[in-house]
Amino acid sequence: MAQTNHPAPHSMGGKTELAKQVARYMHKDVKKGFIRMDMSEFQEKHEVAKFIGSPPGYVGHEEGGQLTKQLKQCPNAVVLFDEVDKAHPDVLTIMLQLFDEGRLTDGKGKTIECKDAIFIMTSNVASDEIAHHALQLRQEAQEQSRRRLAENLNDVQTSGKITISKQFKEDVIRPILKAQFRRDEFLGRINEIVYFLPFCHSELIQLVSKELNFWAKKAKQRHNITLQWDRPVLDLLAGGYNLHYGARSIKHEVERRVVNQLAAAYEQELLPKGCTLRLSVDGGAESKDQEGNGAGPSLRLDIVGADSSSRKLDIRPPLNPDEMAYFH
Structure with a gap:
C-alpha cells in the first residue's frame, strides 16, 4: 500500500508519529519494523546508489543500499518516505517497481520480495492550498452551527471534524501533484491520500x-x-x-x-x-x-x-x- 500525507508545512512530527504508530500496531519490534527514509538525501542522480546499493565494481558495493539492506531484514516493514517530492526522478522510477510489483532489485542484482510492506510517503506539496481550504471549511461549519443555534434546531453540530471535498481534491490537488511528480502511473499506484489539516x-x-x-x-x-x-x-x-x-x-x-x-x-x-x-x-x-x-x-x-x-x-x-x- 502506498499512501501520501499532506501536512501543514514542516509539521514533520505528526506524519512520522502516525507512521510509527502503524508500525507499532503491526510489529512488536518497532526498530526493525519501521524504516524511515529521508528523501531529501536522494536529490541527485548519483544518490540512487545509496538507495538500492552500488552495482558491482563501484565504490560502496559491499555496503548495500539503505532501503534494500533494511527491507532484507524485515520484508513486511512500515516504510516511511519522508518528503518524497525532494527525491530525484530516478528514485521515483525505483519506487514505481516497488509499488507495482512488490519487489526491489538491489545493486547486486538480488531481488527482495516485499509484497507485505506498507509504504507511506509524506510531502509538503500543496500544503498552503490545503491549509487555506481547511480554514475556510472550518469557518463555514462554525457559521452553520451558529445559525442552527440561533434557530434553536436540535441538530446542532458540535464536532470540529471537516471533510475535504472531492471537487477540491480533483480540481486543486491533483493538478499540483501531477505537475510535481509528472507521472500519472506514479500517482496511480497510491492507494490512499491522507490530508493533514491545521489544528482546531x-x-x-x-x-x-x-x-x-x-x-x-x-x-x-x-x-x-x-x-x-x-x-x-x-x-x-x-x-x-x-x-x-x-x-x-x-x-x-x-x-x-x-x-x-x-x-x-x-x-x-x-x-x-x-x-x-x-x-x-x-x-x-x-x-x-x-x-x-x-x-x-x-x-x-x-x-x-x-x-x-x-x-x-x-x-x-x-x-x-x-x-x-x-x-x-
Whole structure:
C-alpha cells in the first residue's frame, strides 16, 4: 500500500508519529519494523546508489543500499518516505517497481520480495492550498452551527471534524501533484491520500495539556514538585500555534514560556523540595516587553502553601534565554 500525507508545512512530527504508530500496531519490534527514509538525501542522480546499493565494481558495493539492506531484514516493514517530492526522478522510477510489483532489485542484482510492506510517503506539496481550504471549511461549519443555534434546531453540530471535498481534491490537488511528480502511473499506484489539516482550537488545547502533563510528570519524578494550572493557561499557550510548524510550535511555546521559567526558578533556588506550583495567566500592568510596551497576558508562577495561600515567585530572567538549561 502506498499512501501520501499532506501536512501543514514542516509539521514533520505528526506524519512520522502516525507512521510509527502503524508500525507499532503491526510489529512488536518497532526498530526493525519501521524504516524511515529521508528523501531529501536522494536529490541527485548519483544518490540512487545509496538507495538500492552500488552495482558491482563501484565504490560502496559491499555496503548495500539503505532501503534494500533494511527491507532484507524485515520484508513486511512500515516504510516511511519522508518528503518524497525532494527525491530525484530516478528514485521515483525505483519506487514505481516497488509499488507495482512488490519487489526491489538491489545493486547486486538480488531481488527482495516485499509484497507485505506498507509504504507511506509524506510531502509538503500543496500544503498552503490545503491549509487555506481547511480554514475556510472550518469557518463555514462554525457559521452553520451558529445559525442552527440561533434557530434553536436540535441538530446542532458540535464536532470540529471537516471533510475535504472531492471537487477540491480533483480540481486543486491533483493538478499540483501531477505537475510535481509528472507521472500519472506514479500517482496511480497510491492507494490512499491522507490530508493533514491545521489544528482546531480544541485539538490545540489537547496538545498543550499533553505537553504540560509531560513536564508535570518530570517535575514530580525528578524534584517532587507538583505543577498545577487552569484552563486560561491552556488557551494562552494554544495562542502560540504557528500554522507553518504544526504541533512543534506548541512544544516550543510550552518550553519557552513554562519550562524556562521553571528552570530559572530552580536554578535560583526558589523551589523548596516537595512544593506545589500553580501556573496562571497574569494580565497585569507588569506584563510588558523589553521596550516597555504592553505585551498582553503573561504566565505567572505561584508557590502554594499548605494552607492554600499562594505567593508569586520573583524569578529573575535568565541572562541568555537561549542557553537556559531545560528543567530535566
